[in-house]
Each structure stands twice: as C-alpha cells, then as structure tokens.
Amino acid sequence: MKLKTELSQIGEMRPGSLSQQYSACQKRGCKCVDPVKPKKHGPFYQLSYSHRGKSTTQFVRPQFLTQVRRQLAAYKRFKTLTEEWVALALELSKAKLEEARLAASKPKRTR
Numbered sequence: 417m418k419l420k421t422e423l424s425q426i427g428e429m430r431p432g433s434l435s436q437q438y439s440a441c442q443k444r445g446c447k448c449v450d451p452v453k454p455k456k457h458g459p460f461y462q463l464s465y466s467h468r469g470k471s472t473t474q475f476v477r478p479q480f481l482t483q484v485r486r487q488l489a490a491y492k493r494f495k496t497l498t499e500e501w502v503a504l505a506l507e508l509s510k511a512k513l514e515e516a517r518l519a520a521s522k523p524k525r526t527r
C-alpha cells in the first residue's frame with residue numbers, strides 16, 4: 417500500500433505553528449522606547465501546539481528554525497496521509513458491509 421510506505425518514510429515531526437513576536441522591554445533609553453524612532457526587539461519565534469488537549473507555547477531559537485519548520489511540515493504530511501488512510505478504511509468497510517448485506521438478501525439456491 418502506497419500510503420503505508422509514505423508514512424513509514426516520514427522523519428522527525430512535531431505538531432504546531434510558528435509565529436513571530438516583537439516586544440518592547442520598556443527600559444529607559446532602550447531603542448524600543450525611543451520617542452522618535454522606536455524599534456522593538458525581535459523577531460522572536462514562538463511555537464504553539466496542543467497535545468492531548470493541553471496547549472503549549474514555547475520560544476524557538478533562530479538556529480532551530482529550519483529544523484522546526486521541517487518537523488512541522490512532516491507532521492502536516494503525516495496528518496494528510498493518516499486522513500487519507502481513514503477515508504480509505506471507511507470506504508472499504510462500507511463496501512464490505514454492503515457486499516455482506518447483498519449476499520444475505522439474495523435467495524439461496526441450494527438445489
């Protein structure tokens with residue numbers, strides 16, 4: 417089955433989404449509170465995800481961004497493939513039940 421092969425080839429993965437944040441520390445004299453040309457600190461990268469009903473947000477250091485983005489993409493692929501698998505399983509199950517129902521309703525010819 418093609419789906420199974422593809423699923424087995426998925427590498428490191430993790431659920432979630434990345435967002436960029438900027439912040440102002442509000443310290444006097446800092447560039448972020450400059451009255452003329454304020455420049456906030458950032459970007460900071462935040463990763464948000466929920467697992468088993470609990471949502472979490474954590475910061476991601478810039479040097480891990482590439483790796484994390486790759487893991488997020490792998491997880492999306494995983495989700496797509498498992499959804500396809502479930503859809504196929506449902507179809508197959510439905511077809512089998514229908515087949516069994518038809519077989520049961522057919523008059524039996526034993527003679």
Ligand SMILES: [Zn+2]
Nearest residue numbers: 441442446448
């Ligand atoms: Zn500042």
